[in-house]
Amino acid sequence: MDKLLAEVDQEIVEIVSNDLSRQQDCLMLIPSENYASRAVMEIQGSILANKYAEGYPGERYYNGCEFMDGVESLAIERAKSLFGAEHVNVQPHAGTQANMAVYHALLEPGDTIMAMALSHGGHLSHGDKVNFSGRYYNVVPYGVDADTERIDMEVVAGLASQHRPKMIVVGATAYPRQFDFSEWKEIADSVGAYLLADIAHIAGLIAGGVHPNPVPYSDAVTTTTHKTLRGPRGAMIMCKSEHADKIDRAVFPGLQGGPFLHTIAARAVAFKEASEPEFKTYQEQIVKNAKVLAERLMENGFRLVSGGTENHLMLLDLTAKYEKLSGRQAADHLEDAGIIVNKNSIPFDRRKPRTTSGIRLGTPMVTTRGMQEDEMRTIADFITEVLENRLKGSVKRKIREKVTEFCAQFPIYEYLK
Ligand SMILES: *Cc1c(COP(=O)(O)O)cnc(C)c1O
Numbered sequence: 001m002d003k004l005l006a007e008v009d010q011e012i013v014e015i016v017s018n019d020l021s022r023q024q025d026c027l028m029l030i031p032s033e034n035y036a037s038r039a040v041m042e043i044q045g046s047i048l049a050n051k052y053a054e055g056y057p058g059e060r061y062y063n064g065c066e067f068m069d070g071v072e073s074l075a076i077e078r079a080k081s082l083f084g085a086e087h088v089n090v091q092p093h094a095g096t097q098a099n100m101a102v103y104h105a106l107l108e109p110g111d112t113i114m115a116m117a118l119s120h121g122g123h124l125s126h127g128d129k130v131n132f133s134g135r136y137y138n139v140v141p142y143g144v145d146a147d148t149e150r151i152d153m154e155v156v157a158g159l160a161s162q163h164r165p166k167m168i169v170v171g172a173t174a175y176p177r178q179f180d181f182s183e184w185k186e187i188a189d190s191v192g193a194y195l196l197a198d199i200a201h202i203a204g205l206i207a208g209g210v211h212p213n214p215v216p217y218s219d220a221v222t223t224t225t226h227k228t229l230r231g232p233r234g235a236m237i238m239c240k241s242e243h244a245d246k247i248d249r250a251v252f253p254g255l256q257g258g259p260f261l262h263t264i265a266a267r268a269v270a271f272k273e274a275s276e277p278e279f280k281t282y283q284e285q286i287v288k289n290a291k292v293l294a295e296r297l298m299e300n301g302f303r304l305v306s307g308g309t310e311n312h313l314m315l316l317d318l319t320a321k322y323e324k325l326s327g328r329q330a331a332d333h334l335e336d337a338g339i340i341v342n343k344n345s346i347p348f349d350r351r352k353p354r355t356t357s358g359i360r361l362g363t364p365m366v367t368t369r370g371m372q373e374d375e376m377r378t379i380a381d382f383i384t385e386v387l388e389n390r391l392k393g394s395v396k397r398k399i400r401e402k403v404t405e406f407c408a409q410f411p412i413y414e415y416l417k
Contacts, residue, residue, distance in 0.1 A: 031362020208283025231270025
């Protein structure tokens with residue numbers, strides 16, 4: 001029982017050590033990822049993982065939950081004060097489950113909803129046809145305008161009055177612009193629809209006060225806790241008190257059994273970290289960094305969807321610069337040089353989702369490492385040099401070395417080495 005991991009399982013130790021090197025030596029620009037703090041990681045590997053606690057604080061189906069109630073209540077109270085929410089459920093295992101719970105709580109199968117199309121930046125779990133959401137609900141998708149590549153609120157209002165959805169979902173996974181949630185609330189109210197805001201990507205920006213908060217305007221708000229919020233993998237739902245019982249019942253026993261108390265405790269720790277002044281500074285820097293990265297890429301001749309970014313991410317349209325280069329190929333070339341991004345469809349993409357014409361870049365991880373504006377310009381130039389010389393293995397290898405040296409100046413997880 002008391003052996004170290006290294007004594008029990010060398011194979012796993014080796015894999016983890018390899019990925020630690022990768023996380024240290026590469027430029028991680030996937031906007032949905034982050035480096036969680038040592039404190040957040042420590043609690044996830046704790047004895048709390050051993051306990052079953054089906055139910056909610058004060059009403060568990062198992063005995064021996066007196067301390068578990070404390071953990072979950074702390075997480076709930078901290079989330080409430082961080083976002084100003086009336087009610088919080090911290091049990092969803094992931095963002096998709098959180099959305100599923102809201103759909104189950106507020107809708108009946110067959111109901112009409114409006115959500116952003118996946119191909120325009122929406123999330124799979126909002127209404128895509130391969131997902132539960134698209135299979136069980138009648139989804140009216142909205143997208144971005146072909147010229148501005150931004151959501152046109154008049155079009156959204158028109159669709160709402162034409163289709164009279166029972167719920168409107170606002171939120172995205174690849175949209176570089178801000179949402180004005182008060183306008184969404186107005187449209188939802190005008191047709192008697194519920195408003196669900198999914199802030200998975202931007203929760204940290206909201207908690208840090210650099211992006212508007214949808215909580216006052218929404219019936220429910222879902223979020224993951226592992227993206228800009230920089231907590232453990234997991235999710236939560238915030239909602240108005242009137243929906244509290246329905247939403248709690250949809251999560252448990254509707255969709256899940258026992259909650260993961262070790263990650264709920266880690267969520268509590270992350271919420272505490274997010275309430276500190278340094279977290280606000282961190283979030284401000286994420287946005288400043290994204291702006292500079294975007295500007296430099298545009299100076300280097302790239303076209304960004306919607307002409308830039310107001311948040312932590314940007315979508316780079318490769319076709320404008322390299323007709324033949326797909327998002328998939330570009331992401332692979334960049335990985336050869338130690339720069340990790342993901343391929344992503346751009347609005348009105350003529351390539352398929354597995355190929356795409358774009359890549360998506362974000363600054364949460366490089367900002368966690370302490371990189372600032374100057375470093376963003378260097379990163380943009382690395383990206384440009386790789387894509388310009390993408391067929392030259394020697395150039396990619398040379399940049400790979402430069403990237404490793406560059407990353408060494410911004411160490412991460414030193415205590416693990
Ligand atoms: C990441 C994301 C989710 C949920 O993702 P999971 O992988 O299920 O945790 C949900 N909505 C949006 C908008 C997201 O970006």
